Amino acid sequence: MVRPQTPMGVDRQPRWRRAGAVVTSMCAIAATTVVAGPAHAAGPGGPCALPRSQAHHSEGLDTWNPAYPRPVGHLDAVMVFLSFPGSRPRTTPAQLAADHFPGTSRFFDRASYGRFSLHPHPVNRWLRMPRSADSYRIQRDWDGDRRAAYLRDALAAADRVVDFARYDLVYLVADPDAPGVDSDATKVVNLDRPVRVDGTVLRRIVTVFEHHPPDRNVLAHETGHVLDLPDLYHRPTDGKGDWDTHVGDWDLMGSQFGLASDPFGWHKWKLGWLTSRHVRCVRSAGSSLHALHALEAPMTPGIDSRTRMIVVRTGETSAIVIEARGASGNDTSTCSEGVLVYRVLSDTASGGGPVQVLDAHPDSQACWGESVYPPLADAPLRAGESLSTGPDGVRVQVRERTADGAWTVAVERE
Numbered sequence: 001m002v003r004p005q006t007p008m009g010v011d012r013q014p015r016w017r018r019a020g021a022v023v024t025s026m027c028a029i030a031a032t033t034v035v036a037g038p039a040h041a042a043g044p045g046g047p048c049a050l051p052r053s054q055a056h057h058s059e060g061l062d063t064w065n066p067a068y069p070r071p072v073g074h075l076d077a078v079m080v081f082l083s084f085p086g087s088r089p090r091t092t093p094a095q096l097a098a099d100h101f102p103g104t105s106r107f108f109d110r111a112s113y114g115r116f117s118l119h120p121h122p123v124n125r126w127l128r129m130p131r132s133a134d135s136y137r138i139q140r141d142w143d144g145d146r147r148a149a150y151l152r153d154a155l156a157a158a159d160r161v162v163d164f165a166r167y168d169l170v171y172l173v174a175d176p177d178a179p180g181v182d183s184d185a186t187k188v189v190n191l192d193r194p195v196r197v198d199g200t201v202l203r204r205i206v207t208v209f210e211h212h213p214p215d216r217n218v219l220a221h222e223t224g225h226v227l228d229l230p231d232l233y234h235r236p237t238d239g240k241g242d243w244d245t246h247v248g249d250w251d252l253m254g255s256q257f258g259l260a261s262d263p264f265g266w267h268k269w270k271l272g273w274l275t276s277r278h279v280r281c282v283r284s285a286g287s288s289l290h291a292l293h294a295l296e297a298p299m300t301p302g303i304d305s306r307t308r309m310i311v312v313r314t315g316e317t318s319a320i321v322i323e324a325r326g327a328s329g330n331d332t333s334t335c336s337e338g339v340l341v342y343r344v345l346s347d348t349a350s351g352g353g354p355v356q357v358l359d360a361h362p363d364s365q366a367c368w369g370e371s372v373y374p375p376l377a378d379a380p381l382r383a384g385e386s387l388s389t390g391p392d393g394v395r396v397q398v399r400e401r402t403a404d405g406a407w408t409v410a411v412e413r414e
Contacts, residue, residue, distance in 0.1 A: 001287055048281035048311040050346035051271075057216040057230035059354045060317070060346035061270040067203055068228040069168045071108070071201055072272045074117035077169035077223075080158045083126040084133045087178040091212050096173055097122040099212060100219040107220045107252075107412060110329045111263050112273040113299045116191045118223065121167065126175070127157045133180030138209060139345070140184040151189065155197060164197040169226055171219070173208040186218060188225040188285065217256040229253050229267055230350030247357045248376030250340060254355075255372040262330035265295050265309035265323040266344050277305040282312045282411050289399075291406045292322065292339065296329035306406075312413055317347040322396055324407045325380055335367035338380030339398050339407050360387045383407075 002186040050061030069075055079100075081093040103119040108118050136150045137143060154172050164170070170352055176182050185207050195202040206222045225231075232254035233243045247257035251267065268274040278299075282288055293306040310322040326337045341358045360381045365374035381387055386397035393414035400408050 014217075017102070019083050033222065037175070039257045046276065047282060047283055048313045048319060050278070050317055051318065052314070053347045055347055055349040055352075055354070057225070057228055057354075058346050059230065059266065059270070059344050059348070061266075064272075065228055068226065070272060071116040071118075071227050073115075074119055075120060075349075076166060078162055078163060078164070078167040078171055079120055079122040079171045080154070080177070081123060081126050081173050082129050083155065083175045084129050084131070084155055084178045084180075086132055087175060089126060090173045090177045091175075093122055093124050093173075096176070096212060097124075099210070099214050104217075104219045104223065107261075107330060107373060108223075110296075111268065112271070113217060113301055115273050117177060118169075123162060125161075127161065129153050129157060133174065133258065136327075138180055138182045138183065138185050140187075140350065141176040142185060143154040143293070147189065150207070151195075155202075159197055162198075162200065164200045167200075169206070169223065170202060171206045171208055173210075176210060176212045181209050182210045183209050183214075186221050186222065196270060196412055215256055217252055217261055220261075221252050221256045224253050224263075225350075226412045227271060228265070229270075230354050230356050232349070232353075234353060235351060244375060244376070246353045246372035247342070247355055248373035248379065249335065249371055250342075250357055250376070257372050259342070259367065259371055259377070260331040260334040262296050262325075262328065264321070264342065266294070266321050266342075266355070267310075268334055269309065274308055277306065278308040280307050280310045282310060285412060285413055287412045288412065290409045291402070292324045292409045293406050294324045294328065295324040295328055296331050296359070297405070301312070310409065311366070312392075312411065313341075314389075314394065317345060319344045320392050320412065322387050322409060326405070333370075335371050335377040336380055338378045338382045339409055341389070341396050343389070343392070357391060358387060362387055367412040 046330060049062045051062045052058045064070055079097055083089050094135050105118045108116050130153050134371045137146045157273045188204050188206050190204045204226055210218055232247045232251055234245050244255055247254035251262045251264045252261040280290055281389040290310055293308055295308050312320040314320055322341050325331060325340050326336050343356045345354050357376055357379050359376055361378045361380045364378055366377040368374050372378035383398050388395045395412040397412060400409055
Protein backbone atom coordinates (compact mmCIF):
# COMPACT_ATOMS: atom_id res chain seq x y z
CA MET A 1 0.00 0.00 0.00
CA VAL A 2 1.04 3.59 -0.59
CA ARG A 3 1.51 5.85 2.41
CA PRO A 4 1.88 9.30 0.86
CA GLN A 5 3.42 12.18 2.71
CA THR A 6 3.52 15.89 2.06
CA PRO A 7 5.97 17.10 -0.61
CA MET A 8 8.22 20.00 0.18
CA GLY A 9 10.81 21.34 -2.30
CA VAL A 10 10.49 21.14 -6.07
CA ASP A 11 13.03 21.52 -8.83
CA ARG A 12 11.57 23.53 -11.65
CA GLN A 13 12.45 23.83 -15.30
CA PRO A 14 10.94 26.94 -16.92
CA ARG A 15 9.92 27.68 -20.49
CA TRP A 16 12.90 29.61 -21.79
CA ARG A 17 13.01 32.85 -23.72
CA ARG A 18 15.56 33.18 -26.52
CA ALA A 19 16.41 36.82 -25.95
CA GLY A 20 19.62 38.72 -25.33
CA ALA A 21 20.40 41.22 -22.63
CA VAL A 22 23.27 43.26 -21.32
CA VAL A 23 25.49 41.46 -18.83
CA THR A 24 28.38 42.65 -16.70
CA SER A 25 31.19 40.07 -16.64
CA MET A 26 34.84 39.78 -15.75
CA CYS A 27 36.95 41.49 -18.36
CA ALA A 28 39.47 39.81 -20.61
CA ILE A 29 42.92 41.30 -20.17
CA ALA A 30 46.18 41.36 -22.06
CA ALA A 31 48.24 38.19 -22.19
CA THR A 32 50.56 37.66 -19.25
CA THR A 33 53.90 35.95 -19.12
CA VAL A 34 53.82 32.57 -17.38
CA VAL A 35 56.29 29.78 -16.84
CA ALA A 36 55.75 26.06 -16.59
CA GLY A 37 55.21 24.74 -13.10
CA PRO A 38 53.95 21.62 -11.33
CA ALA A 39 50.36 20.43 -11.70
CA HIS A 40 48.81 18.02 -9.25
CA ALA A 41 45.95 15.55 -9.67
CA ALA A 42 43.19 15.75 -7.10
CA GLY A 43 40.56 13.16 -6.25
CA PRO A 44 37.19 13.59 -4.52
CA GLY A 45 38.97 14.05 -1.18
CA GLY A 46 41.78 16.16 -2.60
CA PRO A 47 42.65 19.80 -1.96
CA CYS A 48 40.56 21.18 -4.83
CA ALA A 49 37.39 19.21 -4.10
CA LEU A 50 35.04 21.67 -2.39
CA PRO A 51 33.15 20.32 0.63
CA ARG A 52 29.51 19.42 0.29
CA SER A 53 27.37 21.85 2.31
CA GLN A 54 23.75 21.86 3.49
CA ALA A 55 22.75 23.96 0.48
CA HIS A 56 20.13 22.27 -1.73
CA HIS A 57 22.02 20.36 -4.45
CA SER A 58 25.34 21.60 -3.09
CA GLU A 59 28.16 21.70 -5.63
CA GLY A 60 30.52 20.22 -3.04
CA LEU A 61 31.96 16.91 -4.18
CA ASP A 62 34.28 15.73 -1.43
CA THR A 63 31.59 13.20 -0.46
CA TRP A 64 28.49 11.79 -2.16
CA ASN A 65 25.04 12.54 -0.75
CA PRO A 66 23.58 9.03 -0.17
CA ALA A 67 20.03 10.34 -0.49
CA TYR A 68 20.56 10.37 -4.27
CA PRO A 69 21.24 7.45 -6.64
CA ARG A 70 24.78 7.65 -7.96
CA PRO A 71 24.91 7.43 -11.77
CA VAL A 72 27.80 5.04 -12.27
CA GLY A 73 26.86 1.73 -13.85
CA HIS A 74 23.17 1.60 -14.65
CA LEU A 75 19.93 2.84 -13.11
CA ASP A 76 16.42 1.63 -13.91
CA ALA A 77 13.57 4.11 -14.36
CA VAL A 78 9.86 3.31 -14.52
CA MET A 79 7.58 5.48 -16.66
CA VAL A 80 3.94 5.54 -15.54
CA PHE A 81 1.34 7.07 -17.87
CA LEU A 82 -1.68 8.73 -16.27
CA SER A 83 -5.01 9.54 -17.92
CA PHE A 84 -7.96 11.42 -16.45
CA PRO A 85 -11.74 10.94 -16.35
CA GLY A 86 -13.64 12.71 -19.11
CA SER A 87 -10.63 12.97 -21.44
CA ARG A 88 -9.56 10.44 -24.04
CA PRO A 89 -5.78 10.50 -24.73
CA ARG A 90 -4.78 11.44 -28.28
CA THR A 91 -1.35 9.81 -27.90
CA THR A 92 -0.23 6.40 -26.76
CA PRO A 93 2.16 5.59 -23.93
CA ALA A 94 4.59 4.27 -26.54
CA GLN A 95 4.56 7.62 -28.34
CA LEU A 96 5.20 9.54 -25.14
CA ALA A 97 7.99 7.18 -24.11
CA ALA A 98 9.60 7.72 -27.53
CA ASP A 99 9.51 11.49 -26.91
CA HIS A 100 12.13 10.99 -24.21
CA PHE A 101 13.89 7.70 -24.92
CA PRO A 102 16.34 6.67 -26.20
CA GLY A 103 17.27 10.39 -26.49
CA THR A 104 17.68 10.89 -22.73
CA SER A 105 19.71 7.72 -22.33
CA ARG A 106 21.95 8.72 -25.23
CA PHE A 107 22.55 12.13 -23.67
CA PHE A 108 23.82 10.57 -20.45
CA ASP A 109 25.82 7.91 -22.26
CA ARG A 110 27.72 10.62 -24.15
CA ALA A 111 28.07 12.88 -21.10
CA SER A 112 29.41 10.06 -18.89
CA TYR A 113 31.81 8.59 -21.46
CA GLY A 114 29.75 5.40 -21.27
CA ARG A 115 30.04 5.13 -17.48
CA PHE A 116 26.30 5.61 -16.84
CA SER A 117 23.37 3.86 -18.49
CA LEU A 118 19.78 4.95 -17.84
CA HIS A 119 17.35 2.12 -18.60
CA PRO A 120 13.69 3.16 -19.10
CA HIS A 121 10.86 0.75 -18.31
CA PRO A 122 7.60 2.20 -19.68
CA VAL A 123 4.31 0.78 -18.43
CA ASN A 124 2.71 0.48 -21.84
CA ARG A 125 -0.84 1.34 -20.82
CA TRP A 126 -2.80 4.26 -19.46
CA LEU A 127 -3.55 4.20 -15.73
CA ARG A 128 -6.67 6.14 -14.80
CA MET A 129 -6.54 8.83 -12.16
CA PRO A 130 -9.63 9.11 -9.92
CA ARG A 131 -10.22 12.81 -10.66
CA SER A 132 -9.95 15.20 -13.58
CA ALA A 133 -6.71 17.06 -14.18
CA ASP A 134 -8.57 20.34 -13.62
CA SER A 135 -9.34 19.31 -10.05
CA TYR A 136 -5.64 19.22 -9.14
CA ARG A 137 -5.03 22.80 -10.34
CA ILE A 138 -1.75 21.78 -11.98
CA GLN A 139 0.61 24.70 -12.54
CA ARG A 140 4.24 25.73 -12.24
CA ASP A 141 4.03 27.09 -8.69
CA TRP A 142 1.68 24.43 -7.49
CA ASP A 143 -0.39 24.56 -4.31
CA GLY A 144 1.21 22.08 -1.90
CA ASP A 145 -1.99 20.33 -0.86
CA ARG A 146 -3.17 19.81 -4.44
CA ARG A 147 0.27 18.59 -5.50
CA ALA A 148 0.24 16.13 -2.59
CA ALA A 149 -3.20 14.91 -3.65
CA TYR A 150 -1.94 14.37 -7.20
CA LEU A 151 1.03 12.33 -6.00
CA ARG A 152 -1.11 10.30 -3.63
CA ASP A 153 -3.61 9.41 -6.36
CA ALA A 154 -0.91 8.76 -8.98
CA LEU A 155 1.11 6.42 -6.77
CA ALA A 156 -2.04 4.58 -5.70
CA ALA A 157 -3.01 4.05 -9.36
CA ALA A 158 0.50 2.90 -10.25
CA ASP A 159 0.96 0.63 -7.24
CA ARG A 160 -1.67 -1.74 -8.63
CA VAL A 161 0.57 -2.65 -11.57
CA VAL A 162 4.11 -1.47 -10.73
CA ASP A 163 6.64 -3.09 -8.40
CA PHE A 164 8.53 0.00 -7.32
CA ALA A 165 11.18 -2.14 -5.64
CA ARG A 166 12.62 -2.80 -9.11
CA TYR A 167 13.37 0.83 -9.97
CA ASP A 168 15.75 3.62 -9.01
CA LEU A 169 13.82 6.52 -10.59
CA VAL A 170 10.12 7.22 -11.09
CA TYR A 171 8.62 9.29 -13.92
CA LEU A 172 4.89 10.09 -13.65
CA VAL A 173 3.79 11.13 -17.16
CA ALA A 174 0.40 12.84 -17.50
CA ASP A 175 -1.77 12.77 -20.63
CA PRO A 176 -0.53 16.01 -22.26
CA ASP A 177 -3.88 16.74 -23.91
CA ALA A 178 -6.11 16.42 -20.87
CA PRO A 179 -7.80 19.71 -19.90
CA GLY A 180 -5.98 21.19 -16.92
CA VAL A 181 -2.54 19.71 -17.66
CA ASP A 182 0.02 22.54 -17.63
CA SER A 183 3.27 21.71 -19.46
CA ASP A 184 5.10 24.33 -17.40
CA ALA A 185 4.59 22.22 -14.27
CA THR A 186 7.14 19.54 -15.21
CA LYS A 187 9.49 19.24 -12.24
CA VAL A 188 11.08 17.04 -9.62
CA VAL A 189 9.16 16.84 -6.36
CA ASN A 190 11.31 16.28 -3.28
CA LEU A 191 9.48 14.70 -0.37
CA ASP A 192 9.75 16.05 3.16
CA ARG A 193 9.15 12.54 4.46
CA PRO A 194 9.95 9.76 1.98
CA VAL A 195 7.13 7.60 0.67
CA ARG A 196 7.41 3.84 1.17
CA VAL A 197 5.91 1.80 -1.67
CA ASP A 198 6.45 -1.96 -2.08
CA GLY A 199 9.06 -1.71 0.65
CA THR A 200 10.96 0.89 -1.41
CA VAL A 201 11.67 4.39 -0.16
CA LEU A 202 10.84 7.12 -2.71
CA ARG A 203 12.52 10.41 -1.86
CA ARG A 204 11.80 12.27 -5.09
CA ILE A 205 9.55 11.82 -8.12
CA VAL A 206 9.65 13.39 -11.57
CA THR A 207 6.23 14.69 -12.59
CA VAL A 208 6.03 15.13 -16.37
CA PHE A 209 3.36 17.31 -18.00
CA GLU A 210 5.11 17.98 -21.31
CA HIS A 211 3.45 18.62 -24.65
CA HIS A 212 3.80 16.03 -27.40
CA PRO A 213 6.44 16.45 -28.72
CA PRO A 214 8.12 17.86 -25.61
CA ASP A 215 10.77 20.50 -25.05
CA ARG A 216 14.24 19.30 -26.05
CA ASN A 217 16.26 17.63 -23.28
CA VAL A 218 13.63 18.39 -20.65
CA LEU A 219 13.72 14.92 -19.10
CA ALA A 220 17.51 14.93 -19.02
CA HIS A 221 17.37 18.19 -17.06
CA GLU A 222 14.88 16.82 -14.53
CA THR A 223 16.86 13.58 -14.25
CA GLY A 224 19.87 15.74 -13.42
CA HIS A 225 18.03 16.90 -10.31
CA VAL A 226 17.38 13.30 -9.30
CA LEU A 227 21.17 12.87 -9.51
CA ASP A 228 21.72 15.87 -7.18
CA LEU A 229 22.52 18.53 -9.78
CA PRO A 230 21.27 22.08 -9.14
CA ASP A 231 19.39 24.55 -11.31
CA LEU A 232 21.95 26.92 -12.78
CA TYR A 233 19.53 29.49 -14.15
CA HIS A 234 18.56 32.72 -12.45
CA ARG A 235 14.86 33.22 -11.79
CA PRO A 236 14.01 36.95 -11.69
CA THR A 237 12.13 37.84 -8.53
CA ASP A 238 9.63 39.96 -10.46
CA GLY A 239 9.17 37.38 -13.23
CA LYS A 240 10.79 39.74 -15.74
CA GLY A 241 14.22 39.77 -17.35
CA ASP A 242 16.57 37.00 -18.43
CA TRP A 243 16.81 33.62 -16.77
CA ASP A 244 20.13 32.59 -18.29
CA THR A 245 22.57 35.20 -16.99
CA HIS A 246 24.62 32.79 -14.81
CA VAL A 247 25.73 30.17 -17.35
CA GLY A 248 23.94 30.84 -20.65
CA ASP A 249 24.07 27.85 -23.00
CA TRP A 250 26.78 26.07 -21.04
CA ASP A 251 25.35 23.01 -19.21
CA LEU A 252 21.95 21.36 -19.39
CA MET A 253 21.11 22.46 -15.85
CA GLY A 254 21.16 26.05 -17.03
CA SER A 255 18.86 25.59 -20.00
CA GLN A 256 17.35 22.56 -21.68
CA PHE A 257 17.63 24.49 -24.97
CA GLY A 258 21.32 25.32 -24.57
CA LEU A 259 23.52 25.02 -27.65
CA ALA A 260 26.28 23.47 -25.49
CA SER A 261 24.25 21.28 -23.15
CA ASP A 262 26.97 18.86 -22.01
CA PRO A 263 27.37 19.03 -18.21
CA PHE A 264 30.20 21.12 -16.84
CA GLY A 265 33.36 19.20 -16.02
CA TRP A 266 32.67 19.98 -12.37
CA HIS A 267 29.37 18.11 -12.60
CA LYS A 268 31.04 15.19 -14.35
CA TRP A 269 33.55 15.05 -11.50
CA LYS A 270 30.78 15.23 -8.93
CA LEU A 271 28.85 12.39 -10.59
CA GLY A 272 31.91 10.15 -10.89
CA TRP A 273 32.35 10.36 -14.69
CA LEU A 274 35.65 12.21 -14.37
CA THR A 275 38.20 11.07 -11.81
CA SER A 276 41.41 12.40 -10.32
CA ARG A 277 43.19 11.15 -13.45
CA HIS A 278 41.45 13.87 -15.48
CA VAL A 279 41.68 16.80 -13.04
CA ARG A 280 44.66 19.06 -12.41
CA CYS A 281 44.62 20.98 -9.14
CA VAL A 282 46.58 24.23 -9.03
CA ARG A 283 47.50 24.64 -5.38
CA SER A 284 50.48 26.96 -5.22
CA ALA A 285 50.99 30.60 -6.09
CA GLY A 286 52.84 31.21 -9.31
CA SER A 287 52.43 29.90 -12.83
CA SER A 288 51.75 26.49 -14.35
CA LEU A 289 51.26 25.19 -17.88
CA HIS A 290 48.71 22.57 -18.92
CA ALA A 291 47.56 20.64 -21.99
CA LEU A 292 43.76 20.73 -21.76
CA HIS A 293 41.66 18.34 -23.86
CA ALA A 294 38.06 18.89 -24.91
CA LEU A 295 35.53 17.92 -22.26
CA GLU A 296 33.20 16.28 -24.80
CA ALA A 297 35.83 14.12 -26.51
CA PRO A 298 35.19 10.39 -26.00
CA MET A 299 37.41 8.48 -23.64
CA THR A 300 38.02 4.94 -22.51
CA PRO A 301 37.40 4.90 -18.75
CA GLY A 302 40.35 3.56 -16.80
CA ILE A 303 42.75 4.11 -19.70
CA ASP A 304 42.40 7.69 -20.89
CA SER A 305 44.05 10.03 -18.39
CA ARG A 306 44.16 13.19 -20.49
CA THR A 307 43.43 16.37 -18.56
CA ARG A 308 39.80 17.52 -18.96
CA MET A 309 39.62 20.10 -16.21
CA ILE A 310 41.87 22.47 -14.25
CA VAL A 311 40.72 23.57 -10.78
CA VAL A 312 42.05 26.43 -8.66
CA ARG A 313 40.71 26.41 -5.10
CA THR A 314 40.11 30.04 -4.13
CA GLY A 315 38.39 29.67 -0.77
CA GLU A 316 36.78 27.24 1.65
CA THR A 317 33.71 26.90 -0.58
CA SER A 318 34.86 28.43 -3.89
CA ALA A 319 36.95 27.45 -6.89
CA ILE A 320 37.79 28.61 -10.41
CA VAL A 321 37.37 25.87 -13.02
CA ILE A 322 38.88 25.80 -16.52
CA GLU A 323 37.77 23.39 -19.26
CA ALA A 324 37.85 23.17 -23.04
CA ARG A 325 34.58 22.99 -24.97
CA GLY A 326 34.29 21.83 -28.57
CA ALA A 327 31.65 21.04 -31.19
CA SER A 328 31.18 17.33 -30.52
CA GLY A 329 29.05 14.97 -28.44
CA ASN A 330 26.28 16.84 -26.63
CA ASP A 331 27.84 20.13 -27.77
CA THR A 332 27.59 19.65 -31.55
CA SER A 333 25.42 22.78 -31.81
CA THR A 334 27.73 24.98 -29.77
CA CYS A 335 28.02 28.61 -30.80
CA SER A 336 31.74 28.82 -30.05
CA GLU A 337 34.69 26.65 -29.10
CA GLY A 338 37.52 27.39 -26.73
CA VAL A 339 38.54 27.42 -23.09
CA LEU A 340 35.67 28.14 -20.70
CA VAL A 341 36.29 29.61 -17.25
CA TYR A 342 33.71 29.56 -14.46
CA ARG A 343 33.38 29.99 -10.72
CA VAL A 344 31.88 27.29 -8.45
CA LEU A 345 30.38 28.00 -5.02
CA SER A 346 29.56 24.92 -2.95
CA ASP A 347 27.63 26.84 -0.28
CA THR A 348 25.16 28.36 -2.77
CA ALA A 349 21.84 26.58 -3.25
CA SER A 350 20.20 25.46 -6.47
CA GLY A 351 18.84 28.48 -8.35
CA GLY A 352 21.07 30.90 -6.45
CA GLY A 353 23.99 30.91 -8.88
CA PRO A 354 26.23 28.07 -7.66
CA VAL A 355 28.06 28.26 -11.00
CA GLN A 356 28.93 31.51 -12.79
CA VAL A 357 30.49 31.55 -16.25
CA LEU A 358 33.13 34.27 -16.68
CA ASP A 359 32.88 36.05 -20.01
CA ALA A 360 36.14 36.41 -21.95
CA HIS A 361 34.39 38.76 -24.41
CA PRO A 362 32.11 41.00 -22.34
CA ASP A 363 31.75 43.57 -25.12
CA SER A 364 30.40 41.15 -27.72
CA GLN A 365 27.55 38.70 -28.21
CA ALA A 366 26.92 35.78 -30.54
CA CYS A 367 24.28 33.56 -32.13
CA TRP A 368 21.20 35.76 -31.85
CA GLY A 369 18.06 33.71 -32.46
CA GLU A 370 19.82 30.49 -31.45
CA SER A 371 21.57 31.07 -28.13
CA VAL A 372 19.50 31.23 -24.96
CA TYR A 373 21.70 34.11 -23.81
CA PRO A 374 23.87 35.69 -26.56
CA PRO A 375 26.09 37.73 -24.16
CA LEU A 376 27.62 34.45 -22.88
CA ALA A 377 27.50 32.50 -26.15
CA ASP A 378 31.07 33.61 -26.97
CA ALA A 379 32.37 33.33 -23.40
CA PRO A 380 35.29 30.90 -24.07
CA LEU A 381 38.85 32.06 -24.56
CA ARG A 382 40.54 31.48 -27.90
CA ALA A 383 44.23 31.07 -28.66
CA GLY A 384 46.19 34.20 -27.76
CA GLU A 385 43.57 35.48 -25.28
CA SER A 386 43.56 35.73 -21.51
CA LEU A 387 41.17 36.48 -18.68
CA SER A 388 41.46 37.62 -15.09
CA THR A 389 38.98 36.42 -12.48
CA GLY A 390 39.34 39.62 -10.47
CA PRO A 391 39.10 39.12 -6.71
CA ASP A 392 39.91 35.41 -7.02
CA GLY A 393 43.45 36.30 -8.05
CA VAL A 394 43.56 33.87 -10.97
CA ARG A 395 44.66 34.64 -14.52
CA VAL A 396 44.11 32.24 -17.42
CA GLN A 397 45.95 32.53 -20.71
CA VAL A 398 45.40 30.31 -23.76
CA ARG A 399 48.66 29.94 -25.64
CA GLU A 400 47.70 27.80 -28.63
CA ARG A 401 45.75 24.83 -29.90
CA THR A 402 47.95 21.85 -30.69
CA ALA A 403 47.76 19.46 -33.64
CA ASP A 404 45.93 16.83 -31.55
CA GLY A 405 43.22 19.34 -30.58
CA ALA A 406 44.43 20.11 -27.06
CA TRP A 407 44.65 23.66 -25.74
CA THR A 408 47.84 24.89 -24.11
CA VAL A 409 46.69 26.83 -21.05
CA ALA A 410 48.78 28.85 -18.63
CA VAL A 411 47.34 29.46 -15.16
CA GLU A 412 48.74 32.07 -12.79
CA ARG A 413 47.52 32.58 -9.26
CA GLU A 414 48.57 35.22 -6.79
